[in-house]
Amino acid sequence: MKLAVFVSDFRNTVDTLDRLKPEKLGVILVGNGVYHAVIKENGAPSPVLKTPAAFYALSEDLETRGINTANVESNVKVISYGDIVDLIFNDYEKTAWL
Amino acid sequence: MGKLTIGCFSSLVGSMSLDFAVKLAGAALDKGHKVDFWVSGNGTMLSIKDQRSFKDYSSLEKPIKELIAKGLSITACEACAEARGYNKGITMEGFKRHSMDWYLASTFDADRVLHIGGE
Numbered sequence: 001m002k003l004a005v006f007v008s009d010f011r012n013t014v015d016t017l018d019r020l021k022p023e024k025l026g027v028i029l030v031g032n033g034v035y036h037a038v039i040k041e042n043g044a045p046s047p048v049l050k051t052p053a054a055f056y057a058l059s060e061d062l063e064t065r066g067i068n069t070a071n072v073e074s075n076v077k078v079i080s081y082g083d084i085v086d087l088i089f090n091d092y093e094k095t096a097w098l
Numbered sequence: 099m100g101k102l103t104i105g106c107f108s109s110l111v112g113s114m115s116l117d118f119a120v121k122l123a124g125a126a127l128d129k130g131h132k133v134d135f136w137v138s139g140n141g142t143m144l145s146i147k148d149q150r151s152f153k154d155y156s157s158l159e160k161p162i163k164e165l166i167a168k169g170l171s172i173t174a175c176e177a178c179a180e181a182r183g184y185n186k187g188i189t190m191e192g193f194k195r196h197s198m199d200w201y202l203a204s205t206f207d208a209d210r211v212l213h214i215g216g217e
Contacts, residue, residue, distance in 0.1 A: 030118055081121050085125045085126045085129050085131065
């Protein structure tokens with residue numbers, strides 16, 4: 001199964017993500033979840049970004065929080081609402097919301 | 099083009115999930131997809147008409163009306179709405195009210211489903 005997981009909060013959801021074993025995993029950071037794309041702890045990126053997955057962050061939610069997209073981790077792709085629609089229909093079969 | 103069913107239990111007060119869901123519905127409609135939108139629990143506040151719009155406070159009545167005009171099918175859980183005193187007389191025009199069977203049926207023939215739980 002190809003699964004897209006929306007992470008909407010700035011909590012460590014690593015335990016949940018680690019339990020997911022889809023054929024393909026995409027993590028879409030939205031809302032306060034976009035902080036995972038930029039905030040470092042003790043110099044290291046968010047543990048969420050260590051999950052074996054493709055990462056995306058919603059540009060509008062980054063901008064709303066005053067986050068410059070230039071500061072987003074290199075393994076996170078900044079995307080629009082339209083891009084999310086395309087991911088849902090073209091790249092992933094199922095979705096989950098955390 | 100496909101059909102996307104979105105279910106959202108979160109209200110606009112205390113959560114931005116409903117705001118996200120409405121914007122996603124708009125993006126999907128703009129790309130030519132069919133969208134069914136279900137609100138349940140506190141999310142049923144979205145169905146109330148004549149909500150006052152404040153500066154710097156998200157308001158969704160206008161975007162919802164625009165999306166309905168574009169073909170959005172949107173339905174509130176009737177029991178959840180009634181339990182909160184949201185009766186049919188104060189429901190926005192074009193906003194349907196049904197039992198949860200409507201949501202279940204919609205998810206069964208949808209190409210994609212996004213379910214957003216409550217806060």
